[in-house]
Amino acid sequence: xxxxxxxxxxxxxYSEDEIAESYMIPETGTVKEDETQYAISKYRExxxxxxxxxxxxxxxxxxxKFQIVEHVKEQSFSFHKTFGSFLLEYIKxxxxxxxxxxxxxxxxxxxxxxxxxxxxxxxxxxxxxxEKHSGELINVLNWWQLIKKKEEFILS
Amino acid sequence: xxxxxxKKDDWIEAKIEKATQEDFALVKSSDEFFFDWTKERKxxxxxxxxxSKGNILGLISITDFPEELRFHINLLESSxxxxxxxxxxxxIAGSLIAHVVSKAFGKGYNGFVSLILKTNLIEYYIKMxxxxxxxxxxxxxxxxxxxxxxxxxxx
Numbered sequence: 001x002x003x004x005x006x007x008x009x010x011x012x013x014y015s016e017d018e019i020a021e022s023y024m025i026p027e028t029g030t031v032k033e034d035e036t037q038y039a040i041s042k043y044r045e046x047x048x049x050x051x052x053x054x055x056x057x058x059x060x061x062x063x064x065k066f067q068i069v070e071h072v073k074e075q076s077f078s079f080h081k082t083f084g085s086f087l088l089e090y091i092k093x094x095x096x097x098x099x100x101x102x103x104x105x106x107x108x109x110x111x112x113x114x115x116x117x118x119x120x121x122x123x124x125x126x127x128x129x130x131e132k133h134s135g136e137l138i139n140v141l142n143w144w145q146l147i148k149k150k151e152e153f154i155l156s
Numbered sequence: 157x158x159x160x161x162x163k164k165d166d167w168i169e170a171k172i173e174k175a176t177q178e179d180f181a182l183v184k185s186s187d188e189f190f191f192d193w194t195k196e197r198k199x200x201x202x203x204x205x206x207x208s209k210g211n212i213l214g215l216i217s218i219t220d221f222p223e224e225l226r227f228h229i230n231l232l233e234s235s236x237x238x239x240x241x242x243x244x245x246x247x248i249a250g251s252l253i254a255h256v257v258s259k260a261f262g263k264g265y266n267g268f269v270s271l272i273l274k275t276n277l278i279e280y281y282i283k284m285x286x287x288x289x290x291x292x293x294x295x296x297x298x299x300x301x302x303x304x305x306x307x308x309x310x311x
Contacts, residue, residue, distance in 0.1 A: 003191070006190045006191060007274060009190070010190070013240065014239060014240045016276045016277060016280070017280055018239065018240045018241070019239075019277060020277040020280030020281060020284075021239075021249060021280065021284075022214075022233070022234035022238065022239040022240075022243070022248065022249050023232055023233055023234065023239075023249065023277075024216070024229050024231060024232035024233075024249065024253070024271055024273060024277075024281075025231070025273065025274045025277065026230060026231060026271070026272050026273065026274070027272050027273060027274050027275060027292065032292075033272070035291070035292075036272055036291055036292045036293050039290055039291030039292070039293060040224075040226070040228075040270045040290055040291070040293050040295060041221070041224045043290045043291075043295065044224045044225065044226055044268060044295075045224075047268075047297065048225065051266070055266075055298065059261070059264070059266040059267075059298070060264070062261045062266075062267070062302065063261050063262055063263070063264045063266075065261070066258045066259070066261045066262030067262050069258070069262070070262055
């Protein structure tokens with residue numbers, strides 16, 4: 001059945017709000033798709049140019065959060081994707097030096113480097129500090145799950 | 157993620173995964189979906205599963221536009237049992253959209269997601285999800301995308 005026919009059928013059974021609540025039905029008739037896609041890409045370009053440095057940093061941190069979430073979901077484990085490697089990415093996203101971050105986290109610079117290089121295991125306390133440091137954008141559970149994933153791999 | 161079961165007045169566990177070729181056949185033969193999802197099989201399609209039963213609660217089809225740093229939603233459908241006044245489970249569509257938005261963050265798109273929607277449904281998407289109009293399309297990004305995730309992506 002074609003999209004428009006299904007939409008008409010749905011309208012016989014449900015209100016517009018009920019349909020919108022459960023479906024995303026594309027406009028197929030009146031919309032010139034090429035023009036619309038062009039309008040979206042133009043707007044996208046404008047927005048990217050308008051983004052402030054702060055917005056860019058926030059965006060990078062949230063991106064990192066969802067990379068962690070996706071990684072934790074994966075069955076496999078890689079020593080290239082550990083707490084330490086994500087912590088390094090976090091520091092890069094902030095555009096700051098390790099020294100500055102170690103001070104802000106109240107963590108000795110050497111200890112921070114050892115954690116980044118996977119020579120020392122992080123503590124739950126550090127997960128809490130990182131949550132606070134990221135303005136709760138990456139929460140304690142995200143960090144903790146990285147530690148747990150590595151432990152599970154080593155124990156298995 | 158957790159979704160609310162209105163009949164049981166309790167939360168259920170659900171997960172979102174990539175749809176497989178077997179899923180398209182299953183969906184086509186089931187009575188739970190109106191749309192022909194086999195037409196979407198060449199696109200990126202995700203299914204939402206009820207963890208305890210393994211049944212498909214909803215589907216979403218998207219296209220990645222990496223050069224424009226955005227995902228575009230082509231189609232979304234909740235299973236028939238979960239539509240209208242008598243629906244059993246709440247928030248299927250919102251959670252599927254939130255999943256795409258989270259992917260859009262994960263890929264460094266700042267949560268940018270676009271769609272072209274039936275005119276009569278537009279107001280709901282603006283009010284409920286925080287989309288804004290761009291020409292004939294709707295888009296969401298940044299802070300609004302974060303809000304959407306917080307509202308619908310409960311884990």
